[in-house]
Amino acid sequence: MSHYEAEDWPLPANRRESTVSSSTRSSGSLSFVSSPPFSPSLSPSVFSSPASRPREGSVNDEVARLPLNPAVTVSFVRSSKLFKLRYTYINIRKDFSGALKCLELGGGIGQQNAFLHSFNTTRLPVPHLEHPKLPNELSLRISFLDEQTVQVGSTVFATQISYTFEDWADCLQFQELILASKLVFIAGIAEAKSKGRGEECISQNLRILRGQSGKLVMLFFANSQRKEHKRYVSIPLTCIESVNPGKNSRRPVVLQLQPNFDHLAQMKTLQIQFLMEEDQKAFCQFLAENSR
Structure with a gap:
């Protein structure tokens, strides 16, 4: 499979991929043996104020920004082509109840539109580390096991997405912000x-x-x-x-x-x-x- 970088993205819109079903349910969602241990609200100090929130979503949403240096690499397949795009920040957007709505990625080279990764489940998805954690690893890759919804501009499609972090501290904070723990x-x-x-x-x-x-x-x-x-x-x-x-x-x-x-x-x-x-x-x- 060919590998495509930022200059090849986005591909022309495909009508069959312009809409996706919202029925996808991730096997990576938390299934608790007791009441959920994670508080649905994150620390207010990491969130933007309502006035500084992006236009997407509701004014009642809470948004935490995770700046990244080095950038995170986002990998996915569309139309049988493998794309690897790099972004310098991720906004974690949750609604007033603490449910994760989407991840908004930006700061990518040559990218004019935000990359939106949405979740079609009411449960809290678990960031899945694809390989066992061992000392002195140079990079760590996180996925969410099942297909998710991606939107770039007016293009919407479903795909499996993975995030490769080159710094464990960034990977750690990404997990903590999503799980509110x-x-x-x-x-x-x-x-x-x-x-x-x-x-x-x-x-x-x-x-x-x-x-x-x-x-x-x-x-x-x-x-x-x-x-x-x-x-x-x-x-x-x-x-x-x-x-x-x-x-x-x-x-x-x-x-x-x-x-x-x-x-x-x-x-x-x-x-x-x-x-x-x-x-x-x-x-x-x-x-x-x-x-x-």
């Missing part, structure tokens, strides 16, 4: 298994998020499950009964779960094998310091 722990895991459901995931990331209420939630993508269960799983840390760190780094960490909810009752226990020994130690230490 602090990312307090992340590590790559080789696999996770539960006693009740078997293999949960392989080669994924385990994240722990702290909502504005202070509630801590562990999050991972169950990519080994059947299609209907292939989704993000969240486990409040208060639902972890006990932790067995294993005798050595070759042994997984075993979490005994309280059967507070149907999902946890199905899982019963969770065994996690980390990719790096230091991450396994840091995870156990974090749980010990933040136990109930």
